[in-house]
Amino acid sequence: MTERTALRNIAWLVVWDGSRHVYLRDADLVFEGCEIVFIGEDYADRAERELNGEDLLVIPGLVDIHSHLSSEAIRKGITDETVSPGFWHSSLYEHLPVFDPLDDAGRMACLNVSMSELLLSGVTTVADLSPPFEGWLEALAESGMRAVIAPLFRDARWYTRNGHSLEYDWDEAAGRKAFRRAQRMIEQAISHPCGRISGMVSPSQVDTCGEELLRDSHAFAKESNLPWTIHAAQSVTEFLEMQRRHGTTPIQWLDDLGVLDERSTIAHCIFLDHHPWLHWTSQRDLGLLAETEATIAHCPTVFSRRGIALNTFGTYLDHGVRLAVGTDTYPHNMLDEVRTAAITARIAGQNVEDVTYLELFNAVTIAGANALGRDDIGRLAVGCKADFVCIDLNPPAMRPVREPLRTLLVVAADRAVRDVYVDGEQVVRDGTIQSVDHASALEHLQAAQEQMLGHVSERDWAGRTADVLAPMMLETVNSLD
Numbered sequence: 001m002t003e004r005t006a007l008r009n010i011a012w013l014v015v016w017d018g019s020r021h022v023y024l025r026d027a028d029l030v031f032e033g034c035e036i037v038f039i040g041e042d043y044a045d046r047a048e049r050e051l052n053g054e055d056l057l058v059i060p061g062l063v064d065i066h067s068h069l070s071s072e073a074i075r076k077g078i079t080d081e082t083v084s085p086g087f088w089h090s091s092l093y094e095h096l097p098v099f100d101p102l103d104d105a106g107r108m109a110c111l112n113v114s115m116s117e118l119l120l121s122g123v124t125t126v127a128d129l130s131p132p133f134e135g136w137l138e139a140l141a142e143s144g145m146r147a148v149i150a151p152l153f154r155d156a157r158w159y160t161r162n163g164h165s166l167e168y169d170w171d172e173a174a175g176r177k178a179f180r181r182a183q184r185m186i187e188q189a190i191s192h193p194c195g196r197i198s199g200m201v202s203p204s205q206v207d208t209c210g211e212e213l214l215r216d217s218h219a220f221a222k223e224s225n226l227p228w229t230i231h232a233a234q235s236v237t238e239f240l241e242m243q244r245r246h247g248t249t250p251i252q253w254l255d256d257l258g259v260l261d262e263r264s265t266i267a268h269c270i271f272l273d274h275h276p277w278l279h280w281t282s283q284r285d286l287g288l289l290a291e292t293e294a295t296i297a298h299c300p301t302v303f304s305r306r307g308i309a310l311n312t313f314g315t316y317l318d319h320g321v322r323l324a325v326g327t328d329t330y331p332h333n334m335l336d337e338v339r340t341a342a343i344t345a346r347i348a349g350q351n352v353e354d355v356t357y358l359e360l361f362n363a364v365t366i367a368g369a370n371a372l373g374r375d376d377i378g379r380l381a382v383g384c385k386a387d388f389v390c391i392d393l394n395p396p397a398m399r400p401v402r403e404p405l406r407t408l409l410v411v412a413a414d415r416a417v418r419d420v421y422v423d424g425e426q427v428v429r430d431g432t433i434q435s436v437d438h439a440s441a442l443e444h445l446q447a448a449q450e451q452m453l454g455h456v457s458e459r460d461w462a463g464r465t466a467d468v469l470a471p472m473m474l475e476t477v478n479s480l481d
Contacts, residue, residue, distance in 0.1 A: 002033035003048045005424070010053030011393060012404050014060060015039055016379035021060075021361065023405075029058060031386035034195075034423040039382055055394055057404040060380045061124025061146075061387035061422065062334045063368025066229070066267045066297035066326025069114040070107040070130040074449050075099050076330045078470045080305065086164030088277070089306045090235040093160050095469065098459040099452065104133045106448035111136070112441035115143045116433050117332035121414040122389040124422045125368070125377055127265075127326070129202050129229070132185050141194040144427035144435035146387065148372060150202035150229060151185045153178035153217075155210045160461050166237055168208065175213050179203075183220065196423055199226055200265075200372070206232035206250045207241050211257060218259040227372050229265040229297070230254075233285070239271045239278060249273050251285040260292035265371045267297035267326065268310075275311050290320035295371040298363070299328035300341045313345035314354035324368040325360070334364055335413040342409075357409050386424035391416045 006028055013024040030038035030047060075096075084094045101107045107130070118126055125146040130136065132151045140147040155175035156168040186199030201221040203209040209217075209230070221228035232250045233239060242250045251272060254260050271278060272285035289296065298310060310316065316323055327337050338360045345355040369378030376384045393401050397412035408416055420428035427435045456466040 004030060004032040004037070004045075005049040005051065006030045006038075006043055006047035007051045007053045007056075007058065007390075008043065010056055010058050011401075012057040013039070013053075014058065014380060014405060016060075016381040016384075018381075021358075021365070021379070029053070029380065029388070031421075031424050034386055036380065036382055036384050036386050039380065053390070055392065056418070057391040057393055057408065058380070059122070059389050059391065059405065059408075060365050060378055061389055061420070062122045062364045063324065063372070063378050064118060064123045064126040064327050064332075064334055064364075065265060065295070065324040065368045065371055066299055066328055067114065067118070067126050067128055067332060068130060068328060069111045069126070069128045069332070070133065070136070071096075071100055071110055072329045072332070073110040073113045073117075073445055074101050074106060074452060078449075078466065080470075082470050084163070086160075086162075087166070088236040089308070090237060091302075091306065092235060093158060093166055093237065094163060094461070097159070098456055098469065099466075101448055102452050102455060104135065105444065106452065107133050108135055108139060109441055109444035109448045111139055112143075112436050113438070113445050114330070114332045115140075115145060116436045116438040116441060117330075118327070118334065119143070119145065119420055119428050119433055119436070120417060120431070121333040121335045122417050122420060123327075123332075123334045124387040124389070124420065125372070127200055127229070127372070132181060137185070137189055137192060137197060140197055141192055142435065144196075144422050144425055146196045146377065146385070146422055147189075148198050148200045148227070149185060149189045150200040151182035152202055152204045153182050153213075154204035154208040155213050156208045158208060163461060166241065170210075172210060172213070175209070179213060179217060186224075186226065198372075201226050201228045203230050205234075205238070206230055206254065207238045214254070214257055214259050218257075218264075221263055225373070227263050227265060228259070229267065230259075231267050232269065233266070233271045234268045236271055236277060249280070249282065249285055251288055252282070255288050255292065260288065260294045262293040263373065264292070264294040265297050265324070266294055267328075268299055268303065269296045270303060270308060270310050272311075274315075286316065286319040286321060289316075293322065295322040295324050295367065297326045297371075298323050298341060299326045299337070300344050301327070301337055302329040304340060304344050309344045309348040312349035312354050313341060313359075314349055314351070317355070317359060322367060322371070323363050324371050325364045333414055335409060335417075338364060338409050339413065357406050361405065361409065387422050389417060389421075390419040392418040
């Protein structure tokens, strides 16, 4: 028989009333197994396990719609301030191919560190866009997270020989083979005994996939009732390349192919035809995204490091575009990501009213769940999954307590995360990961990064070292004499 747990007298409980998140004060939340069975006041029955929520804010588990768990953590301390003037300072073309794990051990270290960061910031569901590697599914399952694997595949790889022009090495047969492998992996994920892993069809980038691969992958997603995702409109270089090839914007080309619809999540959709860096004239992209009901995966941190911003979060909402949020890069901290999204939107829009924290909270809960085709996560209601986060109201960063959810997002962030439950199982207790050996993962990540740094000049088009591509902030001296 499944154990029933009652979290009683929750000071502030964020619940779903059928159309919106609302506060419920001094309430009880009861779950049995993986499902919420009661929300309200004074639960009458006795549960097998009784917990006290008097000093808690309880919120739904957050949904990370776009992340690269097997690669980004290794770049910490490296790509924070790198520049690439030949590619409008996108890090995609010169830096990411160079600063990448050398082997599966490095990828596993990245994965375990990234999952730990996500759980500690209240994420219970993550979409992981990664190249398949040995042990990927099992590590996701063991973490206790609700994971959506998105095995990457493409027809071409990009490379540069001079730091300012991009070339493509096309191999459609390899792209088709990778697509078949992704299909098999998704089937394995869905049938995994943990019951928490599902799949997402993920052709890598709009400029590295041909028309046939995009149409066929979207058709597979539709036939299998799966979400579909792709990177598009993520750099000026890509925008101009698609214009050169097809005489249209990346978004308009995807629409011409018929792959934009309610199951499509497009990352990162910054360089649309209204973006001021492009000085374009068509002004159609926002309308197409709204009309097709596609979702944008907005990942502000990685782009703000390059001085790049969505123009703007509020503008997209005003046009009826759906937006969810992903972490994409290190640190995989969704609460920090929300704050960065608010700040960049208000600065880019030159308007404090460009976006509200409520709109952003909806983006990291309901919108992410909807993009994945789920109505049982991203909200707390009877019948939904028992995925929730307990926020401690006692830390100085949360006090005084007047508007606790906004205080969490604006001030306290992950410092106030006490406990995290996924599928009714506790994966974070008193701010400590229970399902991943975080300390060991960090040690392995250190070793993997050091190994990677020894091969940078072999991977870089100009033979540059890590210290040239990513200089240290301070000079190291031998002595003060």
